[in-house]
Amino acid sequence: MLCEGAMMVALAQVLSYIKLMELPNGGSLTPAMFPIILFAVRWGLTPGLMAGFTFGLLQLIFDGAYAWGWQSMLLDYLVAFTPLGLAGLFKGKKWGIFVGTVVGCLGRFVIHYISGVTIYKILAPTEFMKWTFTSPSAYSLVYNGSYMLPNTIIALVIAAVLYKPLKKYILGQDLGN
Known part of the structure; x- marks a missing residue:
């Protein structure tokens, strides 16, 4: 499990550069989120949360973190990527990779949303996508939703493409539990 987790975190880091x-x-x-979600669905909640946290740490260190202080670093990286591991709640479930993807991505979105409302509120009023926002809540919803919804769709498409050929792997049937 540890080696597989390290490989999935490394793969996620490499994919984050695309x-x-x-x-x-x-x-x-x-x-980038898909390897973490796949690992979580395969191994469960705790290993998944740890993989998400580790990936968030790597993103903070290597991805040129965009942050407004330590609070932003904490929320937008260490805390935000950890919920991807919530996909582990669906370990061994037939369609768990799909439900887990939605739950993990929703968890990440919620953390980014909270960060946007509490930390990035200093940007209000601000313009994004030719709209002017005076409400930090509306801005955070639209801004974070503008990349998290497509990222969720990307992860779901990858899951759909890989589900049939990797079904035994995804469900952990090769582990001999």
């Missing part, structure tokens, strides 16, 4: 889009205040579209 940026399909990058936003000005942090956030990007990448296929």
